Amino acid sequence: MPDQTTCQFEARPRRxxxxxxxxxxxxxxxxxxxxxxxxxxxxxxxxxxxAETAVETLVLPGRCFIEEGGPATDFFNITSGTVKLFKxxxxxxxxxxxxxxxxxxxxxxxxxxxxxxxxxxxxxxxxRFSRARMRHLLDDFPRMERRLLEEAxxxxxxxxxxxxxxxxxxxRERVASFLLDRxxxxxxxxxxxxxxxxxxxxxxxxxxxxxxxxxxxxWLRREGMIAIGKGHAIHIAAMPRLEALASGDA
Amino acid sequence: MPDQTTCQFEARPRRxxxxxxxxxxxxxxxxxxxxxxxxxxxxxxxxxxxAETAVETLVLPGRCFIEEGGPATDFFNITSGTVKLFKxxxxxxxxxxxxxxxxxxxxxxxxxxxxxxxxxxxxxxxxRFSRARMRHLLDDFPRMERRLLEEAxxxxxxxxxxxxxxxxxxxRERVASFLLDRxxxxxxxxxxxxxxxxxxxxxxxxxxxxxxxxxxxxWLRREGMIAIGKGHAIHIAAMPRLEALASGDA
DNA sequence: GACCAGAGTTGATCTGAATCAATGCCCGAA
DNA sequence: TTCGGGCATTGATTCAGATCAACTCTGGTC
Numbered sequence: 001m002p003d004q005t006t007c008q009f010e011a012r013p014r015r016x017x018x019x020x021x022x023x024x025x026x027x028x029x030x031x032x033x034x035x036x037x038x039x040x041x042x043x044x045x046x047x048x049x050x051a052e053t054a055v056e057t058l059v060l061p062g063r064c065f066i067e068e069g070g071p072a073t074d075f076f077n078i079t080s081g082t083v084k085l086f087k088x089x090x091x092x093x094x095x096x097x098x099x100x101x102x103x104x105x106x107x108x109x110x111x112x113x114x115x116x117x118x119x120x121x122x123x124x125x126x127x128r129f130s131r132a133r134m135r136h137l138l139d140d141f142p143r144m145e146r147r148l149l150e151e152a153x154x155x156x157x158x159x160x161x162x163x164x165x166x167x168x169x170x171x172r173e174r175v176a177s178f179l180l181d182r183x184x185x186x187x188x189x190x191x192x193x194x195x196x197x198x199x200x201x202x203x204x205x206x207x208x209x210x211x212x213x214x215x216x217x218x219w220l221r222r223e224g225m226i227a228i229g230k231g232h233a234i235h236i237a238a239m240p241r242l243e244a245l246a247s248g249d250a
Numbered sequence: 251m252p253d254q255t256t257c258q259f260e261a262r263p264r265r266x267x268x269x270x271x272x273x274x275x276x277x278x279x280x281x282x283x284x285x286x287x288x289x290x291x292x293x294x295x296x297x298x299x300x301a302e303t304a305v306e307t308l309v310l311p312g313r314c315f316i317e318e319g320g321p322a323t324d325f326f327n328i329t330s331g332t333v334k335l336f337k338x339x340x341x342x343x344x345x346x347x348x349x350x351x352x353x354x355x356x357x358x359x360x361x362x363x364x365x366x367x368x369x370x371x372x373x374x375x376x377x378r379f380s381r382a383r384m385r386h387l388l389d390d391f392p393r394m395e396r397r398l399l400e401e402a403x404x405x406x407x408x409x410x411x412x413x414x415x416x417x418x419x420x421x422r423e424r425v426a427s428f429l430l431d432r433x434x435x436x437x438x439x440x441x442x443x444x445x446x447x448x449x450x451x452x453x454x455x456x457x458x459x460x461x462x463x464x465x466x467x468x469w470l471r472r473e474g475m476i477a478i479g480k481g482h483a484i485h486i487a488a489m490p491r492l493e494a495l496a497s498g499d500a
Numbered sequence: 501g502a503c504c505a506g507a508g509t510t511g512a513t514c515t516g517a518a519t520c521a522a523t524g525c526c527c528g529a530a
Numbered sequence: 531t532t533c534g535g536g537c538a539t540t541g542a543t544t545c546a547g548a549t550c551a552a553c554t555c556t557g558g559t560c
Contacts, residue, residue, distance in 0.1 A: 085410075087410055087411070087413070087414040089414070089418060089419075089497070089498035090497060090498055090499055091498055091499075093418040093419075093498065094418070095413055095414040095417040095418045097409075097410040097413045097414070108399075108403045108406065109403060109407060110400055110403045110404055110407075111407070115407040115410060115411075116410055138396070142392040142395065145392065145395050145396060145399060146388070146395060148399055149358075149395060149398055149399045149402060150360050152399060152402035152403060152406060153358045153359060153360045153402060154360055155406055156358065156402060156405055156406060156409065157359060157360075157361070157365040159347075159406065159409035159410070159413065160335075160337055160347040160365060160366055160409070161337070161365075162413055163337070163345055163347045163409065163412055163413060163416060164337040164339070164345040164347070166413060166416035166417045166457065167345040167416045167454075167456075167457030168339060168343040168344070168345045168457060169339070169343075170546075170547095171546075171547065198507070198508090199507070199508065199509095200507085204417075206417075207416065207417030207418060208547075208548090209547075209548060209549080210507090210508080210509095211508095211509085211510085211547090211548075211549080212546090212547060212548075213508095214508060214509055214510080215509080215510075215547095217509095218509070218510080230556095247339070247340060248339035248340055248341055248343065249340055249341075420516080420517095421516075421517065448536095448537070448538090449537075449538065449539095450537085458517075458518090459517075459518060459519080460537090460538080460539095461517090461518075461519080461538095461539085461540085462516090462517055462518075464538060464539055464540080465517095465539080465540075467539095468539070468540080
């Protein structure tokens with residue numbers, strides 16, 4: 001169980017939980033929850049109630065905070081950072097089923113065991129609710145339920161796109177699609193795509209090997225479609241060609 | 251636009267729509283809705299209101315009733331039969347993202363365009379709601395929303411499993427997983443798996459070619475794990491070996 | 501700076517599934 | 531009964547991406 005401390009920035013002190021190897025104090029991120037994920041659908045009284053119930057947690061890079069197949073006790077809302085969601089086979093083969101960023105909810109599973117694992121890519125802050133409490137909150141605030149349904153619908157659409165990618169696209173089409181998706185996600189119209197994940201993560205997300213991802217990125221660079229910067233960032237140089245490639249027109 | 255007629259089995263006549271080449275009269279399936287999909291979560295008043303809003307439609311085999319990318323006007327509940335959901339690339343490559351049977355809801359998309367197409371495998375009966383009306387119904391009956399959230403969560407888990415299959419499993423593992431999934435779905439513990447879809451559908455679902463599906467089924471037969479009956483049914487002869495193969499243990 | 505470990509790139513070779521091709525099996529129509 | 535067309539099976543060959551292997555780059559530590 002993580003350490004507990006209190007927040008210096010709230011009128012009323014709130015619990016904060018720290019997870020990971022380094023246990024340095026962290027601010028309560030109730031304000032983060034308010035600003036980023038919940039306030040758009042529930043009113044202030046709802047937020048107060050949510051904050052009451054949540055325990056803010058800090059997760060360090062590389063740390064796995066949901067274990068695939070483990071008992072599904074909690075429900076999470078990410079307040080900052082990025083996590084990877086994955087499933088694995090007994091022999092170690094892995095499939096990353098998605099990346100979740102600020103504002104996303106995790107742990108919707110109807111079953112009482114998590115259907116996937118989750119690991120922090122960078123330093124992640126998240127709100128942790130017990131599932132029992134979450135259920136009561138949903139009873140009281142139907143608008144919260146609508147918010148979750150919308151998110152689930154969007155994830156379902158993303159999952160269908162990913163199935164098309166994994167089942168029917170070539171390696172080049174997969175990498176091109178991935179870069180464009182990431183750009184959409186980053187909301188950066190200048191064409192700079194931040195890639196906080198390793199080549200291994202990209203490979204496990206696209207159903208390829210590290211070597212194929214690397215070769216394909218090199219090929220895209222030689223073709224003049226992208227420029228590979230330092231520190232895990234890629235610049236898209238020829239958007240239309242990349243889009244044509246991603247959609248299978250080429 | 252489909253023909254409209256009235257139902258002989260309701261005290262108050264109800265509209266029925268017929269789609270497809272043969273336009274024979276069909277019973278109103280409000281009772282089907284009541285029995286199979288909605289009554290477990292909403293009360294009788296809710297059902298009356300739902301039935302009021304729905305138009306029952308008959309869809310013939312092979313007919314596509316949701317066009318990928320088309321305007322998302324309606325929301326569907328399947329009252330009998332099986333449909334395939336799919337996405338396609340411009341050059342014709344297809345990925346079937348799932349099969350939906352009795353009781354399933356379709357058309358959840360948040361966007362105003364369908365993200366996938368849907369086609370009837372056999373004769374399908376479904377209730378069609380306008381999305382605007384559906385929204386009002388959800389406002390009135392929060393329990394309906396919970397039902398949809400549960401269904402979406404389950405589909406999300408299925409989608410994640412499918413991503414693992416498409417990204418990381420071999421052809422043999424894919425076919426074995428598919429047969430076991432279908433058996434779960436059919437709820438037939440005797441090990442007989444009905445396959446209402448063609449080899450082409452199976453291939454498009456598993457990210458393989460027709461030939462590979464056929465070869466793999468023949469291999470499973472030679473290995474004694476299955477027996478291939480007539481008329482699209484398969485008998486599972488060695489469940490434990492098939493399960494080991496499906497989960498990648500072999 | 502020197503060292504080291506992990507991440508990434510590039511080349512050579514192999515292989516599982518795709519592709520190309522031929523044949524068999526139904527089943528409905530004439 | 532024969533014919534024809536869609537679906538399925540099986541065989542031969544090809545190829546995209548995996549695997550195996552060598553090497554380079556980077557960033558952190560001493």
